[in-house]
Amino acid sequence: MTAAFIWILLTIISEVLFLSFDIFGDAVTEQGVFIDEAFVLLVVLAIPIFTFVITTLGYVLVKFRAKGDELEDSAPVRTHDKWARSWLVWTTVLCLVVIVHPGYTGLLELRKTNAEEPDLTVNVTGRRWQWSYEYEGRGVQLFAMDEMLILPNDSLIRFIITSEDQDVIHSFWIPAFRMKIDAVPGLTTYFDVNTLEIGHFNDDVNFRVQCAELCGTDHSLMFTRIAVVERAEFEQWIAEKAA
Ligand SMILES: [Cu+2]
Numbered sequence: 001m002t003a004a005f006i007w008i009l010l011t012i013i014s015e016v017l018f019l020s021f022d023i024f025g026d027a028v029t030e031q032g033v034f035i036d037e038a039f040v041l042l043v044v045l046a047i048p049i050f051t052f053v054i055t056t057l058g059y060v061l062v063k064f065r066a067k068g069d070e071l072e073d074s075a076p077v078r079t080h081d082k083w084a085r086s087w088l089v090w091t092t093v094l095c096l097v098v099i100v101h102p103g104y105t106g107l108l109e110l111r112k113t114n115a116e117e118p119d120l121t122v123n124v125t126g127r128r129w130q131w132s133y134e135y136e137g138r139g140v141q142l143f144a145m146d147e148m149l150i151l152p153n154d155s156l157i158r159f160i161i162t163s164e165d166q167d168v169i170h171s172f173w174i175p176a177f178r179m180k181i182d183a184v185p186g187l188t189t190y191f192d193v194n195t196l197e198i199g200h201f202n203d204d205v206n207f208r209v210q211c212a213e214l215c216g217t218d219h220s221l222m223f224t225r226i227a228v229v230e231r232a233e234f235e236q237w238i239a240e241k242a243a
Contacts, residue, residue, distance in 0.1 A: 003059040010051040018043055025206065028228065030194040032178035034109045038102035045094060113192040119155035124209075126163045126170035126183035129218035131209055136160075139242040142224075149209060149226045152234035153198045160190045171213035174226065176206035182213065201225035 019040075027033045064074070121136035133142040133149060142149065151157060161172045163185040172189075173180035176199060181189045201207045202225075211222035229237070 003055055006059070007048075007052055007055040010055060011048045014047045014051055015044060018047065025204070026197070027176070027178050028195065028197040028199055029177045029179070030196060031110055031192070032176070033196070034102075034106065035178040038106055041102060042098065045098065049091075049094075110191070113156055113194065116156060116192075118158035118192065120152060121158045121160060122149075122151075124159055124161045124172055124183065126161070126172065126211065126222075127167045128216050129211070129222040131172070131211075131222065131224050133224075135238060138238050140238055145221075145224075147224070148201070149224050150234060150237050151195060151226060151228045152231045153195050153228050154231060156192060156194050158190060158192050160188055162186075162188045168215050169213050170211045170215050170222065173210050173212035175208070175210065176204060176226070180212055195228050198228050198230060200227045 024036070027036045120138075123134040123136055125132045125134075130143075130145055135141070159172065159181075161181060161183045163170055163183045165185050167185050169185070170183040171180055172183050174193075177193050177195075179191050179193055181191050183189065199207045207226040207228065209224040209226065211219055213219075215222065
């Protein structure tokens with residue numbers, strides 16, 4: 001009874017604390033919003049299990065500790081069928097639930113724009129230790145490390161990603177978009193985002209591309225600052241850049 005009470009109390013406190021903290025700030029793409037919701041759901045489901053394990057551990061440590069000079073073992077308990085079975089059933093059900101949602105539904109969500117024609121396609125190449133970008137069909141390429149990746153707001157953007165031949169595996173990660181995928185030599189990967197908000201690296205460091213696969217000496221410097229700007233501003237920028 002005491003243990004059950006502690007478990008419920010710990011669970012309520014942890015859930016309230018978790019839900020009242022804004023850990024990462026807002027996601028700025030449709031896909032990112034879904035990913036954040038999935039993350040919150042998984043943590044909310046995991047908290048009761050975590051508190052159950054912690055409570056059980058703490059409770060048996062205190063309750064069944066050796067008292068005084070007593071050195072004799074208590075009678076061994078071999079099985080506790082009812083508990084074992086119910087643990088198996090509940091954890092299995094939980095696993096199956098999260099495989100379907102947000103697992104399977106999440107994959108569908110991230111792929112739902114695949115058949116659509118994107119407003120902008122950016123071809124990305126990784127190499128040690130720099131990213132380069134080509135705005136497909138727009139005549140703009142970015143090579144220099146200090147150049148900003150300018151992207152249009154309110155648009156479907158497709159990133160098509162690879163690594164140079166003879167290079168190593170990198171990972172193309174944009175924290176503000178909550179999206180990340182490997183950049184592999186000889187292979188193309190891609191992801192789509194629908195941008196929802198303008199933003200600039202100078203106001204929020206999550207607006208950056210960051211290599212997320214340890215790739216050598218300057219791995220940590222393998223990043224590009226991002227600005228998401230209104231469409232008109234983007235068109236103006238790209239026209240100037242292409243000229
Ligand atoms: Cu890298």
